[in-house]
Amino acid sequence: MTKTDANGFYWLNSEKRNELAFVILPAGYDVPTVKAMPQFWQPCTLDANTVEQLDFQLLRADNDSHTMLVATDMHLANRNSPKDYVQFADGFVKELTSAYNSAAPGKVYCLNLGDFSWDGYWYDNKWALPECKQSVEDFNFQMWSVMGNHDNDPYVASDFGAEGPYRQHMGPVYYAMNIGRIHYIMLDNTEYLNTGGSQGTVGSRNYNRRFDDRQLAWLKEELTHVDKSTPIVVGCHCPLYSYSGSGGVSVALQTQADIDKILSCFAGFSNVTFLTGHTHVNRNIQSPTYANVYEQNIAAVCGTWWWTQQYGNNNVCTDGSPAGYKIFTVDGTDLKWQYKATGLPIEKQFITYDMNEVKEYWATDATALKAFAAGNDLRNRDKDYSTVGENAVYINVWAYEPGWTVSVTENGTPLAVKQVWSKKDPLHSISYDIPRGAANNGTLTFPSTSCMHMFEVTASSASSTLEISVTDRFGNVSTESMTRPKALTTDVTK
Structure with a gap:
């Protein structure tokens, strides 16, 4: 990590492990958009011993007030009846383009919380991250993404290696940006194991739910540049917490130690919201041990993996929530939110x-x-x-x-x-x-x-x-x- 000088020039000594570089969007600025993808990262094309110049274009933006559409678990895989990508286009995409494509630049953004694709069908159905990107390219607003467990290469039996296609097509697996006066941090909390995976063979696609130490070290350094009074919104795929019994709260990461490692990074920040997916249900949980942390676990765009249209002519999740997304209305440092069921008026809750x-x-x-x-x-x-x-x-x-x-x-x-x-x-x-x-x-x-x-x-x-x-x-x-x-x-x- 490095900072630019007063003229915007920077120097970064890097091993180029991720084969890319990205800019942390400063407050009051935006980046260009190409087919809904924010242009905040650039691939490295030369080896680690060779200097290369990667430039980032920043555009001034009046985005202190903005709308953030938070969606998760699209699970596009060229399957089901009707096909999942058809249901996606006719429902979620049609609704968002109709409602938000005419918004002024810098006023509407989307957070995609992972499982954009479905690893088990990448090769058999010839539908992976490039095809998923094509499905949203009609959005006139930016879609910022994190990866889910199903966005890994199922032929690769290692976390870093399996992330390769994601970094190639979507960008970094963890990063941050300031949009208006909110500091957004996008993290990866799936450690993909994929036992038995090899070239030409889909592994078991198993994984752990945790944040790795390299990422946590980056996060700690990144947060030193953020004022403690700034509202923090963290996007990641797997939830931190779950319910147990009659309202009890249990750990959804691997261990309590994994909870402590991530949430201790936010000591001193008073307003930290985690936005997560993965479960295909709606849950809102105050951390029982970190008073400054509130988690919103959001139901899936795909409902029950696109199955219920076939049987019920609807799209509902396993807890009965209609498939949908959350709308965050941001005014300065004030955040308000509502769940929006796709195809239903927002008044129906x-x-x-x-x-x-x-x-x-x-x-x-x-x-x-x-x-x-x-x-x-x-x-x-x-x-x-x-x-x-x-x-x-x-x-x-x-x-x-x-x-x-x-x-x-x-x-x-x-x-x-x-x-x-x-x-x-x-x-x-x-x-x-x-x-x-x-x-x-x-x-x-x-x-x-x-x-x-x-x-x-x-x-x-x-x-x-x-x-x-x-x-x-x-x-x-x-x-x-x-x-x-x-x-x-x-x-x-x-």
């Missing part, structure tokens, strides 16, 4: 289930009965809601986090709302688990996961109308007048 109807579906639907009878991954799934009482209503609040309120009234009378932990979402079950299980002898690749943002009320009758209101931490309100009985369908707009 939850879905409701009449559990009388759900239990009836579980007991009588022919496809469900066939799936449950098959056993295997659906063993005992006929009992998913056996303990749910009469006239219960479930409310899946997709991006729920501390500071939100969920309120329900029945005929003007408030109902007690309780959070329900470790229940599976009915929408995902009927959009994937049940039809896939019925067709595949009960075997599922991506079964429903426990939903950690489900709420329950109990009505006084089976036919009353409920008024439901959800208010987020910034005062945005989402409402539904729920007429009951309410049929269980795969229509996410209902």
Whole structure:
């Protein structure tokens, strides 16, 4: 790492290990954009013993106020029906180009949190990082990226070596940039092992979830150049934390020591937000040991790996969240955010289930009965809601986090709302688990996961109308007048 002089000239003595160099974007500046890719890095073309000149163009930009679109887990691989890249183009890409392509330069950016591609299909399906880049080249705004575990070369059984195509096509695997008054840091926290991989042979694609020591050393040096009062936004693929049991928090990296190594780097910074993907679910978790760190684990653009369009004519994740992304609105050092389900109005932040109807579906639907009878991954799934009482209503609040309120009234009378932990979402079950299980002898690749943002009320009758209101931490309100009985369908707009 080095700094330029007052005239912008620099000298860097480097072993050229990464075969590239990049500029850390200073506040108040931008870089040119080519087909949605920010031009902040240059490849090294000469050996380490030979001096070469790499120039970077900086453009003045008024971006203290900007919108950051945060998306993750596209998993483009030339597979599924309809093809994943077709679903991607017709949904996510169409929505973002329509909404944001006319924005002034420096006002809209996108963060891609990894698994842009799917390593297991790079060679068989002839779809890897170059094809993924082509799928977003119509964006008029920049897409800054980090790599996920599936963005590694599956023929290479080493972390650094497997990152080679990513560095060639996407740029550095860790870097930083100042956009407006926010300091963004993009990191790599997958250590790709890929046991058994060799030229012509796809390995097991296994990996560890941690930040390597070389990267941490770079991060510590990089942060010495950042004022402690600056808000920090860190993008990486794998989450730091997960939920365990009824609201407990557990470590999602390899060990607590790995948590300590990364989060101790931010000592003295008061406002540190980690944005992560990988899980294909929505989770928002305050670090239990580092008060200055808050993690937003964001659901996937691809939902359930692009499967539910085939079975449910929708795109939903394993926790029932519709596939989508987060919109961060930045004004100086102030950040606000909302989850945006692709294809739905931003005002829709939850879905409701009449559990009388759900239990009836579980007991009588022919496809469900066939799936449950098959056993295997659906063993005992006929009992998913056996303990749910009469006239219960479930409310899946997709991006729920501390500071939100969920309120329900029945005929003007408030109902007690309780959070329900470790229940599976009915929408995902009927959009994937049940039809896939019925067709595949009960075997599922991506079964429903426990939903950690489900709420329950109990009505006084089976036919009353409920008024439901959800208010987020910034005062945005989402409402539904729920007429009951309410049929269980795969229509996410209902």
